[in-house]
Amino acid sequence: xxxxxxxxxxxxxxxxxxxxxxxxxxxxxxxxxxxxxxxxxxxxxxxxxxxxxxxxxxxxxxxxxxxxxxxxxxxxxxxxxxxxxxxxxxxxxxxxxxxxxxxxxxxxxxxxxxxxxxxxxxxxxxxxxxxxxxxxxxxxxxxxxxxxxxxxxxxxxxxxxxxxxxxxxxxxxxxxxxxxxxxxxxxxxxxxxxxxxxxxxxxxxxxxxxxxxxxx
Amino acid sequence: xxxxxxxxxxxxxxxxxxxxxxxxxxxxxxxxxxxxxxxxxxxxxxxxxxxxxxxxxxxxxxxxxxxxxxxxxxxxxxxxxxxxxxxxxxxxxxxxxxxxxxxxxxxxxxxxxxxxxxxxxxxxxxxxxxxxxxxxxxxxxxxxxxxxxxxxxxxxxxxxxxxxxxxxxxxxxxxxxxxxxxxxxxxxxxxxxxxxxxxxxxxxxxxxxxxxxxxxxxxxxxxxxxxxxxxxxxxxxxxxxxxxxxxxxxxxxxxxxxxxxxxxxxxxxxxxxxxxxxxxxxxxxxxxxxxxxxxxxxxxxxxxxxxxxxxxxxxxxxxxxxxxxxxxxxxxxxxxxxxxxxxxxxxxxxxxxxxxxxxxxxxxxxxxxxxxxxxxxxxxxxxxxxxxxxxxxxxxxxxxxxxxxxxxxxxxxxxxxxxxxxxxxxxxxxxxxxxxxxxxxxxxxxxxxxxxxxxxxxxxxxxxxxxxxxxxxxxxxxxxxxxxxxxxx
Numbered sequence: 001x002x003x004x005x006x007x008x009x010x011x012x013x014x015x016x017x018x019x020x021x022x023x024x025x026x027x028x029x030x031x032x033x034x035x036x037x038x039x040x041x042x043x044x045x046x047x048x049x050x051x052x053x054x055x056x057x058x059x060x061x062x063x064x065x066x067x068x069x070x071x072x073x074x075x076x077x078x079x080x081x082x083x084x085x086x087x088x089x090x091x092x093x094x095x096x097x098x099x100x101x102x103x104x105x106x107x108x109x110x111x112x113x114x115x116x117x118x119x120x121x122x123x124x125x126x127x128x129x130x131x132x133x134x135x136x137x138x139x140x141x142x143x144x145x146x147x148x149x150x151x152x153x154x155x156x157x158x159x160x161x162x163x164x165x166x167x168x169x170x171x172x173x174x175x176x177x178x179x180x181x182x183x184x185x186x187x188x189x190x191x192x193x194x195x196x197x198x199x200x201x202x203x204x205x206x207x208x209x210x211x212x213x214x215x216x
Numbered sequence: 217x218x219x220x221x222x223x224x225x226x227x228x229x230x231x232x233x234x235x236x237x238x239x240x241x242x243x244x245x246x247x248x249x250x251x252x253x254x255x256x257x258x259x260x261x262x263x264x265x266x267x268x269x270x271x272x273x274x275x276x277x278x279x280x281x282x283x284x285x286x287x288x289x290x291x292x293x294x295x296x297x298x299x300x301x302x303x304x305x306x307x308x309x310x311x312x313x314x315x316x317x318x319x320x321x322x323x324x325x326x327x328x329x330x331x332x333x334x335x336x337x338x339x340x341x342x343x344x345x346x347x348x349x350x351x352x353x354x355x356x357x358x359x360x361x362x363x364x365x366x367x368x369x370x371x372x373x374x375x376x377x378x379x380x381x382x383x384x385x386x387x388x389x390x391x392x393x394x395x396x397x398x399x400x401x402x403x404x405x406x407x408x409x410x411x412x413x414x415x416x417x418x419x420x421x422x423x424x425x426x427x428x429x430x431x432x433x434x435x436x437x438x439x440x441x442x443x444x445x446x447x448x449x450x451x452x453x454x455x456x457x458x459x460x461x462x463x464x465x466x467x468x469x470x471x472x473x474x475x476x477x478x479x480x481x482x483x484x485x486x487x488x489x490x491x492x493x494x495x496x497x498x499x500x501x502x503x504x505x506x507x508x509x510x511x512x513x514x515x516x517x518x519x520x521x522x523x524x525x526x527x528x529x530x531x532x533x534x535x536x537x538x539x540x541x542x543x544x545x546x547x548x549x550x551x552x553x554x555x556x557x558x559x560x561x562x563x564x565x566x567x568x569x570x571x572x573x574x575x576x577x578x579x580x581x582x583x584x585x586x587x588x589x590x591x592x593x594x595x596x597x598x599x600x601x602x603x604x605x606x607x608x609x610x611x612x613x614x615x616x617x618x619x620x621x622x623x624x625x626x627x628x629x630x631x632x633x634x635x636x637x638x639x640x641x642x643x644x645x646x647x648x649x650x651x652x653x654x655x656x657x658x659x660x661x662x663x664x665x666x667x668x669x670x671x672x673x674x675x676x677x678x679x680x681x682x683x684x685x686x687x688x689x690x691x692x693x694x695x696x697x698x699x700x701x702x703x704x705x
Binding site: 089093109112113138 | 463470477479485488489493
């Protein structure tokens with residue numbers, strides 16, 4: 001049973017998230033609605049994973065993001081999945097800056113697809129990453145003039161996108177209708193073209209790719 | 217004027233005399249023009265040939281303008297033209313007619329002429345020009361001895377005289393400012409209305425239409441759920457996809473109204489976020505001690521956003537630099553890119569849009585884009601930052617501070633010993649005169665002198681309070697006119 005903390009100020013959405021995660025076998029240890037409560041909960045309860053809205057009372061700015069970042073400086077690698085109505089590369093970079101994984105950053109719409117959302121929560125709880133496809137699209141768009149990236153084949157690019165979102169080889173294979181060994185071959189090709197050291201660990205591999213895309 | 221006396225070089229003296237001769241020779245033009253102007257004025261008002269009036273005024277103005285230019289060239293004294301701005305061209309009504317007062321015209325000619333006529337007739341500067349022209353020979357003759365003996369000094373006195381009748385007055389400056397403000401207000405209101413219409417259209421055509429489609433899909437699914445659960449499920453997943461698209465659409469609209477990152481993080485981080493999303497390699501340098509007001513931030517953000525996307529789309533640039541800094545209370549933004557240059561504000565509507573947006577804050581934009589690049593755009597928004605960051609306007613200038621200190625240090629003397637104490641001595645009939653000046657005067661002058669002393673002292677106290685208070689009020693009023701207290705009507 002994974003212990004989860006939810007921070008969301010809209011009652012309907014908070015309630016929906018509680019039910020959704022409980023139905024998928026999570027234990028909701030707290031459901032808070034403001035930034036200070038969130039920080040207190042993160043530090044005192046040390047949940048296995050928390051689902052956090054960026055914009056929270058009292059300031060309705062980036063209260064949730066700041067609380068998550070503050071908690072992660074005190075407890076490195078504390079798994080946090082950040083939800084937002086809009087995604088920004090700036091926030092993604094701040095979340096990934098410590099390079100310790102256990103980070104998710106998704107658009108709120110992704111909650112619509114319960115399976116994928118719960119999968120993302122699990123991945124983050126296990127120390128992996130879950131980046132919104134839109135963040136990855138923005139990252140790739142701003143890397144448009146990056147030559148090693150331009151040298152990738154379309155298939156390799158698909159694999160790179162899925163990998164940057166934080167998916168494992170198995171999940172990528174399922175999504176792109178490929179065999180796992182084909183995915184492994186593509187990943188090796190990508191790592192060679194980008195000049196990255198290959199790694200068998202899924203999480204470390206994703207962080208390397210994100211760090212590469214962010215290093216521009 | 218500087219206190220030092222310029223050493224008269226022979227060359228410069230000769231030039232001065234040349235200028236004096238030219239000034240006097242101008243009388244040969246001015247006197248006939250005066251006569252002609254008088255005749256034209258007589259014809260246009262006494263005989264009703266009013267068509268002669270505008271050319272007559274323009275003739276006098278041309279002469280006055282030439283005089284301003286000459287004075288500036290000879291003495292460095294800048295005489296600001298005092299004329300009211302030209303009336304705008306007549307506006308076509310929805311029915312295709314042009315209106316002037318209570319009459320409608322088919323062409324804009326008559327209303328334009330009417331506006332021009334009123335403009336020239338009611339501008340006090342017109343009549344000050346006439347007065348100047350009329351007095352011109354008198355003044356020149358009166359100044360003749362000075363012009364001959366000390367041409368430099370004489371020309372300067374002449375410049376002062378010209379400034380008196382040809383220069384801008386406080387009223388003309390204010391009138392100009394009022395017109396300018398009215399124009400920027402209209403521009404701001406127009407662009408705001410256009411913005412609202414755009415948002416309305418986006419919501420109406422995009423979001424609203426999509427929500428209707430989702431509602432219909434859900435209705436269809438509801439009907440099918442008993443009969444054909446598989447089809448109902450397909451419809452439901454379609455509705456979910458559509459709601460996701462609606463959210464994407466809505467996100468785009470919101471970004472156009474006020475980007476969320478700007479609301480959450482302020483200008484510096486919002487511009488950094490822009491730089492990250494841009495395909496160019498953008499360096500961002502923001503040096504602002506505090507966040508500016510929200511409308512200022514939004515204007516600056518959209519300007520930078522537009523410029524960066526211009527650079528990426530048309531300029532063929534690879535790198536760009538954004539620099540945002542404060543210059544006193546002014547906000548200064550510089551965007552440079554290494555593209556091929558040759559940007560022209562009259563061709564692209566983007567630059568015009570930025571100018572319109574900045575106009576609401578009296579902001580200006582300077583574009584430097586030579587063919588081949590690089591392109592540099594500098595924007596400056598005056599007085600949009602809180603003033604107390606940078607300057608010490610609240611501090612009195614030195615001479616005022618000195619006066620106030622002197623007043624405080626000395627005003628006790630006339631008030632108390634020389635005034636009130638002397639009065640008490642006189643009432644009590646004390647023989648002692650001590651150093652009370654009033655008591656040394658003849659008997660009938662003693663009371664008036666005491667009263668005058670008290671008055672002087674009190675006046676000095678009042679002044680020493682009033683000078684700093686007035687100074688602060690100027691500062692306060694300036695601030696009140698700034699964006700901080702801008703009220704939304």
